[in-house]
Amino acid sequence: MPEILDQARTQVLENGVGLDEAGVLAVLNLPDEHLPAALQLAHEVRMRWCGPEVEVEGIVSLKTGGCPEDCHFCSQSGLFTSPVRSVWLDIPALVEAAKQTAATGATEFCIVAAVRGPDARLMKQMREGVAAIRAEVDIQVAASLGMLTQEQVDELVEMGVHRYNHNLETCRSYFPNVVTTHSFEERWETLKMVRESGMEVCCGGILGLGETVEQRAEFAAQLAELDPHEVPLNFLNPRPGTPLADRPVVEGKDALRAIAAFRLAMPRTILRYAGGRELTLGDLGTRDGLLGGINAVIVGNYLTTLGRPATADLQLLDDLKMPVKALSATL
Amino acid sequence: MTELVEPVGPGAGPLRPRGAGDPGEPAAAPRWCDRCGESVAAGPHEACAAARALEPPRWCAHCRRRMKVQVVPTGWSAVCVEHGEIRG
Numbered sequence: 376m377p378e379i380l381d382q383a384r385t386q387v388l389e390n391g392v393g394l395d396e397a398g399v400l401a402v403l404n405l406p407d408e409h410l411p412a413a414l415q416l417a418h419e420v421r422m423r424w425c426g427p428e429v430e431v432e433g434i435v436s437l438k439t440g441g442c443p444e445d446c447h448f449c450s451q452s453g454l455f456t457s458p459v460r461s462v463w464l465d466i467p468a469l470v471e472a473a474k475q476t477a478a479t480g481a482t483e484f485c486i487v488a489a490v491r492g493p494d495a496r497l498m499k500q501m502r503e504g505v506a507a508i509r510a511e512v513d514i515q516v517a518a519s520l521g522m523l524t525q526e527q528v529d530e531l532v533e534m535g536v537h538r539y540n541h542n543l544e545t546c547r548s549y550f551p552n553v554v555t556t557h558s559f560e561e562r563w564e565t566l567k568m569v570r571e572s573g574m575e576v577c578c579g580g581i582l583g584l585g586e587t588v589e590q591r592a593e594f595a596a597q598l599a600e601l602d603p604h605e606v607p608l609n610f611l612n613p614r615p616g617t618p619l620a621d622r623p624v625v626e627g628k629d630a631l632r633a634i635a636a637f638r639l640a641m642p643r644t645i646l647r648y649a650g651g652r653e654l655t656l657g658d659l660g661t662r663d664g665l666l667g668g669i670n671a672v673i674v675g676n677y678l679t680t681l682g683r684p685a686t687a688d689l690q691l692l693d694d695l696k697m698p699v700k701a702l703s704a705t706l
Numbered sequence: 707m708t709e710l711v712e713p714v715g716p717g718a719g720p721l722r723p724r725g726a727g728d729p730g731e732p733a734a735a736p737r738w739c740d741r742c743g744e745s746v747a748a749g750p751h752e753a754c755a756a757a758r759a760l761e762p763p764r765w766c767a768h769c770r771r772r773m774k775v776q777v778v779p780t781g782w783s784a785v786c787v788e789h790g791e792i793r794g
């Protein structure tokens with residue numbers, strides 16, 4: 376057994392203290408033959424500190440495309456030659472999407488907008504949309520609207536938004552290679568305000584942007600420092616027209632190593648499968664990740680790309696005897 | 707599976723532009739790849755077809771206009787201003 380896994384068994388599994396950056400790096404560098412043991416340990420950590428339930432979420436894009444920012448992986452930036460056009464979802468369609476999400480058994484519905492930060496029109500749409508969903512659908516509403524002012528944070532709390540997603544995307548040292556129109560620190564500022572407001576903090580990122588293994592470890596450590604309630608883990612799905620269109624997808628084994636390492640860095644967080652898993656891991660790898668530290672999934676489609684049908688993921692959870700977290704457990 | 711509100715797109719059958727011809731008239735075949743927007747005749751689009759399993763169409767297969775596409779958790783819709791809406 377590699378020393379790092381022995382150390383993690385005592386430190387993380389028994390004492391609930393996450394691995395530091397050096398420890399995460401050691402896990403990310405484990406040779407293939409030790410990957411099953413790392414995944415097994417990460418699974419035990421998840422079961423011990425989070426339990427067997429899996430949190431199921433659906434996401435929808437309220438405002439798609441035309442974003443003024445230049446995140447190099449993103450097909451919704453208006454600065455690239457991506458074929459994604461700007462479009463707004465109306466309130467009846469938003470409520471319908473929330474209903475369809477709730478019908479899968481999901482407890483979370485995240486409303487996302489492709490913006491630097493919300494303007495008055497978007498906040499109005501949010502006010503009306505969240506009120507309509509809360510009146511008609513039994514589901515927790517989360518939001519992801521970019522960088523916020525303190526007034527906007529307060530307004531989202533008032534609306535009843537219980538969790539706010541704002542991904543750091545990658546580690547501090549690599550961030551300027553991925554985004555030049557705003558900084559890592561600006562994102563961190565929004566996350567601090569969200570934390571202080573009492574909303575749950577959801578913050579993750581994308582692996583496969585060209586970061587080194589060391590920078591992946593740095594990212595896990597920076598997320599652990601933030602201590603978010605939830606960490607969505609995406610794997611790059613290279614989008615036509617973006618600067619990262621020609622990047623290779625993350626190797627399945629590297630993705631699984633990262634899942635185990637991030638779980639060992641953050642034993643208590645909700646570690647969610649987000650975009651790109653279909654491409655990077657396929658069906659078999661998806662299962663391995665759920666048995667290797669993942670305890671939440673996005674079901675159905677993403678914002679501009681498609682996912683597996685919700686029924687396929689729910690069947691998999693049933694096969695693995697992992698109960699879907701009930702709404703009552705989230706309130 | 708693609709539900710056609712108005713028939714359009716590779717593999718989705720022929721299309722009759724709005725107001726063109728009568729129902730008995732043969733319709734035009736798709737000319738553009740709905741994923742990359744390049745000519746269907748210019749070469750195979752196997753990679754595009756494979757990618758489309760996890761992506762909605764972006765380009766109108768009949769006029770190469772970029773479509774307005776809305777993805778929701780259980781489906782998608784794509785609208786060409788000239789050729790109407792398709793859903794999946």
Ligand code: SF4
Pocket residue numbers: 442443444445446449450451452488489490491521
């Ligand atoms: S801010 Fe969000 S929507 Fe805008 S380019 Fe960056 S990732 Fe895309």
